[in-house]
Amino acid sequence: EDQVTQSPEALRLQEGESSSLNCSYTVSGLRGLFWYRQDPGKGPEFLFTLYSAGEEKEKERLKATLTKKESFLHITAPKPEDSATYLCAVGHNSGYALNFGKGTSLLVTP
Amino acid sequence: EAGVAQSPRYKIIEKRQSVAFWCNPISGHATLYWYQQILGQGPKLLIQFQNNGVVDDSQLPKDRFSAERLKGVDSTLKIQPAKLEDSAVYLCASSSSASNYGYTFGSGTRLTVV
Numbered sequence: 001e002d003q004v005t006q007s008p009e010a011l012r013l014q015e016g017e018s019s020s021l022n023c024s025y026t027v028s029g030l031r032g033l034f035w036y037r038q039d040p041g042k043g044p045e046f047l048f049t050l051y052s053a054g055e056e057k058e059k060e061r062l063k064a065t066l067t068k069k070e071s072f073l074h075i076t077a078p079k080p081e082d083s084a085t086y087l088c089a090v091g092h093n094s095g096y097a098l099n100f101g102k103g104t105s106l107l108v109t110p
Numbered sequence: 111e112a113g114v115a116q117s118p119r120y121k122i123i124e125k126r127q128s129v130a131f132w133c134n135p136i137s138g139h140a141t142l143y144w145y146q147q148i149l150g151q152g153p154k155l156l157i158q159f160q161n162n163g164v165v166d167d168s169q170l171p172k173d174r175f176s177a178e179r180l181k182g183v184d185s186t187l188k189i190q191p192a193k194l195e196d197s198a199v200y201l202c203a204s205s206s207s208a209s210n211y212g213y214t215f216g217s218g219t220r221l222t223v224v
Contacts, residue, residue: 004152032212034212036212036215041217042217042218043114043201043203043215043216043217043218044153044201044215045215046212046213046214049212087152087153089152089212091212095158095165095166096141096158096205096213097143097155097158097165097166098153098155098212098213099155100152100153100154101152102150102151102152103151103152
């Protein structure tokens, strides 16, 4: 059975203090590893898809990396507007449904 | 490009009552999903449609939940009768089968069962 575990559950950073969020996964056939951002009262917003170990993708202050067992979302010099819940999900190669982790709630203070 | 539309945004009902949620996906998206997100949890798939056919409803509590997607466009999710544990945000999402970019979610309907 596919499993997705995210850590930490919550993270508080000072503005400019870089850190990483972790997503550990087990899946029998990986179609892709997805990162989403979710703001309060809104649906998840797509950030990245990673398909194979060693792949990296960047967007502004965010960089996602993938190994065979985990993915990291690195946040460089975060700003208060980066505060949100970050969700990791795996897609199985049998279809398009996604299996989500519980998320990491990130708070960036000025 | 218009996003995924959902209504209502909020709903409060008493247990044992019925409720329905509506979703209009992005135009041209063949695949439509309903997810349930309980507070503090990640979204959990309830049902997946491809056009107007069901692809996966293995996690849908079929004794009380039903969903349909007539004409392969918009969709309705119904709960009858509701239980306290159904309190959650119900998210609709859609994707193009050719998409490699995950999919697009609506803002969801927050259901409170009292």
